[in-house]
Amino acid sequence: xxxxxxxxxxxxxxxxxxxxxxxxxxxxxxxxxxxxxxxxxxxxxxxxxxxxxxxxxxxxxxxxxxxxxxxxxxxxxxxxxxxxxxxxxxxxxxxxxxxxxxxxxxxxxxxxxxxxxxxxxxxxxxxxxxxxxxxxxxxxxxxxxxxxxxxxxxxxxxxxxxxxxxxxxxxxxxxxxxxxxxxxxxxxxxxxxxxxxxxxxxxxxxxxxxxxxxxxxxxxxxxxxxxxxxxxxxxxxxxxxxxxxxxxxxxxxxxxxxxxxxxxxxxxxxxxxxxxxxxxxxxxxxxxxxxxxxxxxxxxxxxxxxxxxxxxx
Amino acid sequence: xxxxxxxxxxxxxxxxxxxxxxxxxxxxxxxxxxxxxxxxxxxxxxxxxxxxxxxxxxxxxxxxxxxxxxxxxxxxxxxxxxxxxxxxxxxxxxxxxxxxxxxxxxxxxxxxxxxxxxxxxxxxxxxxxxxxxxxxxxxxxxxxxxxxxxxxxxxxxxxxxxxxxxxxxxxxxxxxxxxxxxxxxxxxxxxxxxxxxxxxxxxxxxxxxxxxxxxxxxxxxxxxxxxxxxxxxxxxxxxxxxxxxxxxxxxxxxxxxxxxxxxxxxxxxxxxxxxxxxxxxxxxxxxxxxxxxxxxxxxx
Numbered sequence: 081x082x083x084x085x086x087x088x089x090x091x092x093x094x095x096x097x098x099x100x101x102x103x104x105x106x107x108x109x110x111x112x113x114x115x116x117x118x119x120x121x122x123x124x125x126x127x128x129x130x131x132x133x134x135x136x137x138x139x140x141x142x143x144x145x146x147x148x149x150x151x152x153x154x155x156x157x158x159x160x161x162x163x164x165x166x167x168x169x170x171x172x173x174x175x176x177x178x179x180x181x182x183x184x185x186x187x188x189x190x191x192x193x194x195x196x197x198x199x200x201x202x203x204x205x206x207x208x209x210x211x212x213x214x215x216x217x218x219x220x221x222x223x224x225x226x227x228x229x230x231x232x233x234x235x236x237x238x239x240x241x242x243x244x245x246x247x248x249x250x251x252x253x254x255x256x257x258x259x260x261x262x263x264x265x266x267x268x269x270x271x272x273x274x275x276x277x278x279x280x281x282x283x284x285x286x287x288x289x290x291x292x293x294x295x296x297x298x299x300x301x302x303x304x305x306x307x308x309x310x311x312x313x314x315x316x317x318x319x320x321x322x323x324x325x326x327x328x329x330x331x332x333x334x335x336x337x338x339x340x341x342x343x344x345x346x347x348x349x350x351x352x353x354x355x356x357x358x359x360x361x362x363x364x365x366x367x368x369x370x371x372x373x374x375x376x377x378x379x380x381x382x383x384x385x386x387x388x389x390x391x392x393x
Numbered sequence: 394x395x396x397x398x399x400x401x402x403x404x405x406x407x408x409x410x411x412x413x414x415x416x417x418x419x420x421x422x423x424x425x426x427x428x429x430x431x432x433x434x435x436x437x438x439x440x441x442x443x444x445x446x447x448x449x450x451x452x453x454x455x456x457x458x459x460x461x462x463x464x465x466x467x468x469x470x471x472x473x474x475x476x477x478x479x480x481x482x483x484x485x486x487x488x489x490x491x492x493x494x495x496x497x498x499x500x501x502x503x504x505x506x507x508x509x510x511x512x513x514x515x516x517x518x519x520x521x522x523x524x525x526x527x528x529x530x531x532x533x534x535x536x537x538x539x540x541x542x543x544x545x546x547x548x549x550x551x552x553x554x555x556x557x558x559x560x561x562x563x564x565x566x567x568x569x570x571x572x573x574x575x576x577x578x579x580x581x582x583x584x585x586x587x588x589x590x591x592x593x594x595x596x597x598x599x600x601x602x603x604x605x606x607x608x609x610x611x612x613x614x615x616x617x618x619x620x621x622x623x624x625x626x627x628x629x630x631x632x633x634x635x636x637x638x639x640x641x642x643x644x645x646x647x648x649x650x651x652x653x654x655x656x657x658x659x660x661x662x663x664x665x666x667x668x669x670x671x672x673x674x675x676x677x678x679x680x681x682x683x684x685x686x687x688x689x690x691x692x693x
Contacts, residue, residue, distance in 0.1 A: 085596070
């Protein structure tokens with residue numbers, strides 16, 4: 081039953097209005113974290129000072145609305161926890177540069193806005209670079225990380241190029257199991273390869289994926305192959321809310337602002353620090369876009385039933 | 394004596410003998426390369442198949458061969474032939490893995506060569522839209538130039554923090570403009586166009602034409618609504634207050650939108666995706682075995 085319906089340009093125009101206008105206003109949106117986000121927050125907050133984290137940054141500008149926001153929030157927590165972070169990429173040659181830019185931005189905010197001690201390259205974080213062929217590279221890291229990263233170098237504080245294994249970040253790493261947490265901020269299949277090759281290494285895996293990847297990542301979460309994951313913009317929003325309000329922490333009025341029924345631990349956040357970012361900013365926009373989608377679906381169906389009725393007459 | 398002494402893949406680079414091994418490997422490599430180039434097709438095919446079998450075999454054998462457990466405490470030698478095999482395979486696995494990285498790097502060079510050949514030819518012959526070819530080549534050359542210039546500057550002055558904008562030079566500004574301000578923005582703009590197609594497609598295709606389509610539509614709407622914090626907060630709040638302290642409290646609480654959405658995800662979505670992935674896995678495995686054994690396209 082073919083109907084004429086709303087012209088495409090009207091739909092496009094409506095989408096532009098619905099997604100841009102809310103950006104000019106600060107719209108508070110309620111929302112409780114889903115189980116996967118709460119577990120991800122718990123895993124991040126369980127890190128102690130000096131814990132080593134392998135962070136795969138497998139995203140570029142195309143998914144920055146979700147991936148960059150995820151990456152920034154995760155880095156904020158890692159910096160505040162003073163974790164040692166090794167960043168590497170396998171999905172796209174652009175990824176290390178993008179990760180480095182985000183790291184520079186968050187490190188600057190960490191010092192200038194949050195008034196925290198500097199988070200320094202070499203001492204606190206290193207970049208192990210890009211490896212083509214994600215599956216082979218992740219497999220190599222799983223089997224022998226010292227061999228896989230053997231040629232990678234970073235500059236030490238004296239200005240000399242040294243093996244990354246001489247840095248405080250990697251000096252204790254003999255196998256991939258020595259990491260306290262492995263994180264993959266990804267917009268591609270690298271999360272599959274992480275599960276395939278690293279889930280047997282007894283290291284907790286945590287993913288930050290795009291919205292369209294949520295269903296497939298949910299499978300790994302339900303099976304316990306990853307400790308938690310942040311799914312799309314909702315995941316970023318959840319994390320930012322938990323960073324601001326803590327998880328299951330009661331406010332002055334005795335009410336829990338951000339709570340979860342599965343993860344019942346009381347985990348304080350970082351009240352007063354720069355917690356809210358793109359997730360909180362874009363979440364209302366997502367609401368409007370989804371609302372528009374629902375309305376259009378309803379209109380489409382009403383049109384179809386009307387056309388059907390007309391044809392029957 | 395270290396375990397590496399028993400494997401040709403991890404020779405001690407400080408020893409002079411490694412130099413002869415490298416020379417020998419290069420000579421053998423070139424000999425194979427030229428032999429393959431000059432060999433007739435009927436010889437080249439089985440040779441290619443044999444190399445595929447050999448390379449794939451390393452990963453297959455490494456997966457099933459017993460893992461090395463320990464070495465003789467005194468001599469640090471593998472305890473037996475199986476242990477020696479394990480050490481050899483572990484080293485081989487890394488080297489063969491590196492081969493694929495090197496091949497991928499070659500593909501980058503091949504891609505640049507191919508782009509230059511096609512677009513320079515197009516410009517020389519002034520074919521249709523040759524102007525776009527100029528734009529492409531200029532973009533590629535400027536990105537490579539500024540990217541590499543920026544990299545060498547950063548490498549040469551290690552004590553300067555080039556992540557701080559006040560330290561930037563022309564090359565850093567050029568790299569930032571081309572990569573962050575142009576490429577990344579265009580990348581994001583291209584990807585965001587999908588939103589327009591999704592919305593248009595949802596309006597035109599998401600219709601309750603049949604029972605199956607209606608079920609799909611209903612479940613999709615529930616999941617979409619559960620993603621909206623405003624909706625889930627008020628819906629769940631209403632259900633909770635409705636449940637109150639009634640005898641059917643537990644039953645009523647199941648009608649929270651987040652509960653319904655979780656139920657849909659965990660009961661239908663996850664098993665369905667697991668099933669699909671299992672099928673894909675079997676398909677990939679059978680295809681891999683076919684390629685490995687040279688059964689695809691008559692590789693023998």
